[in-house]
């Protein structure tokens with residue numbers, strides 16, 4: 001195994017090591033001052049069962065950061081294997097809801113159709129996390145359906161070809 005010290009090596013090496021950890025992909029949505037906002041995020045993690053808490057981490061450098069840091073509510077959508085387009089769309093553009101149905105939660109959160117699971121959250125805590133913030137959400141409402149997840153590993157997308 002190659003070993004290095006992140007603080008004195010190139011960020012690419014650190015990123016490559018972090019990328020060895022496979023994740024799913026989510027899109028988090030909220031409503032900002034200028035309307036609906038979305039962001040693709042793979043930093044989503046389950047946190048607590050009682051109370052029901054989840055977390056995710058937006059980058060402070062993101063143009064979308066202020067909207068999410070101050071949001072009172074946000075909806076976390078777990079993407080299905082056939083939702084790569086949504087993943088790419090909300091990695092590229094924050095406000096591109098073109099052609100998507102305009103369903104909303106009672107809190108006014110924009111909802112994306114076709115996801116595997118959704119966690120409608122009330123902002124619970126914002127913690128310091130270096131160049132990211134750790135946003136903890138209290139899950140007000142959860143929903144799910146059967147299906148295959150979109151996976152992210154080593155900068156590439158995939159799905160489960162083999163079930164073990």
Ligand SMILES: Cc1cc2nc3c(=O)[nH]c(=O)nc-3n(C[C@H](O)[C@H](O)[C@H](O)COP(=O)(O)O)c2cc1C
Nearest residue numbers: 039040041042043057058059062063064090091092
């Ligand atoms: C698979 C994937 C996962 C990502 N995860 C995160 C994340 O957890 N947190 C984050 O701040 N940005 C994440 N991003 C980047 C954002 O989706 C988006 O590209 C970035 O915010 C764009 O910069 P801007 O907000 O300044 O326009 C991810 C992007 C991809 C493609």
